[in-house]
Amino acid sequence: MHGFGPVKKQFQGWTQEGRIGSHKVLLLKPATFMNESGRAIGEALRFYKLGPDALTVFHDELDLAPFKVKVKRGGGTAGHNGLRSTDQHLGPEFRRVRIGIGHPGHKDRVTGYVLGNYAKAELDPLSDMLGAIGAEAPTLFATRFYEGELGDAGLIEELEEACLDLAREDRAGVAWSKAHGYRGYTSYASLNDLPARDPRFADLVKLLNKHVARFAEACAFDLGGRKLKLDSLWVNVLKPGGTHSGHIHPHSAVSGTIYIATPAGAGALKLEDPRLPMMMAAPTRRADAGEDHATFVYAEPKPGSVFLWESWLRHEVVPNAAKGERISISFNYR
Structure with missing residues (x-):
């Protein structure tokens, strides 16, 4: 051929x-x-x-x-x-x-x-x-999605303890979560210095830096010799029934999540085809279509999973159908 x-x-x-x-x-x-x-x-x-x-x-x-x-x-x-x-x-x-x-x-x-x-x-x-x-059918405008493993079970255990400690002690974060209908706890609006505040998060960032560097290389980013740096990092403790509707992460280059606790039924990360608003009269895809044709792709995490994507990619957290809390740490690099 x-x-x-x-x-x-x-x-x-x-x-x-x-x-x-x-x-x-x-x-x-x-x-x-x-x-x-x-x-x-x-x-x-x-x-x-x-x-x-x-x-x-x-x-x-x-x-x-x-x-x-x-x-x-x-x-x-x-x-x-x-x-x-x-x-x-x-x-x-x-x-x-x-x-x-x-x-x-x-x-x-x-x-x-x-x-x-x-x-x-x-x-x-x-x-x-x-x-x-x-067949010679090149794929244009590919969207990269990175799935890796943190590779440090001991650190995952320490981070779970750290996240639960924050969910109990961060009064400002608890209040913000309640006021904004977040079912559980997030430090998104209350703490912006977790790596400086707690060495467990600092150890995590050292490992994340390596994953982000590999992803940036896979995306062919021209960084002029510099490296992407952490811009923000926050904890999510999602109770049963909790969800997070579709959104993007403005003003960042790479976004991601490291999963700490994912009890059975905790749900997937739902990723949306960025072409969706422009498809207009396009027919729906067949049930057996590959992931490159899917309108939505569901990435199933496990403890230690590292997911990375370009920050403009719209995504959402599906409802937590587990009996326990789903714990994750999200972050942005720029």
């Missing part, structure tokens, strides 16, 4: 060079064992002096229905040995094309299932799916 050249043996695998639109592309199929595939990928990127932001990994996904495709950047490995190896060699911030194969139903059948071939009846839908993936 894209006129790729002949197969070559290099980088501990097989490669083909070609172009997709205006982009020069190298296809690499590692010849290593799956759990060592990161070695081959790392060798290729080092040769071309490229970082993980230039990498797209195509992989099978047990947790997606057969022939369903989703694309994301960053995140965990979900037990996939090839992703785990790539993460170990390059870090998590590469693009993943998740190709659904479905689950065989029992964990004892997984190994044979993922190593087996497609059934004859599956070949036509497989061909359709691969054709759609390979």
Whole structure:
């Protein structure tokens, strides 16, 4: 379809060079064992002096229905040995094309299932799916969304204690929350110096700085050599039934949230397609549309999840349907 050249043996695998639109592309199929595939990928990127932001990994996904495709950047490995190896060699911030194969139903059948071939009846839908993936339909004006892990369980526990302490002791914040109908507590309007006030928040900021720097690089921000700096940081303790309607964060470049406590049913972060006000007569999307076509995307957090987005992206906190409090810390960088 894209006129790729002949197969070559290099980088501990097989490669083909070609172009997709205006982009020069190298296809690499590692010849290593799956759990060592990161070695081959790392060798290729080092040769071309490229970082993980230039990498797209195509992989099978047990947790997606057969022939369903989703694309994301960053995140965990979900037990996939090839992703785990790539993460170990390059870090998590590469693009993943998740190709659904479905689950065989029992964990004892997984190994044979993922190593087996497609059934004859599956070949036509497989061909359709691969054709759609390979079609030259570039995505314009991409919106980045970062999902990372703080990676410090001890600090998460300390921050939970710190957030609950504030919810009890910050009288101005409690009063503001009550006056503005916030179901729970937020320090948004009462405290603007948490990192200076409490070393636990200062330790958090040191870790967040690294995540924000990676996200800024993925967004291709031209910062003239400077780094984005923390502008504001506040605590949210959301009681059952609490919510926060759709909004943006003006006067900032990057916004985000670190999740401290997310009991079952606490809900997702709901992200809105920024093109929505301009779609006018556009038809609704099919139920099986990928995330890049969705009107709304729901990002499900867990304790330690770090979500980042550009501050103009409209988002909302869905109602907390859990029996306990959902605790998070939000922030802006500029």
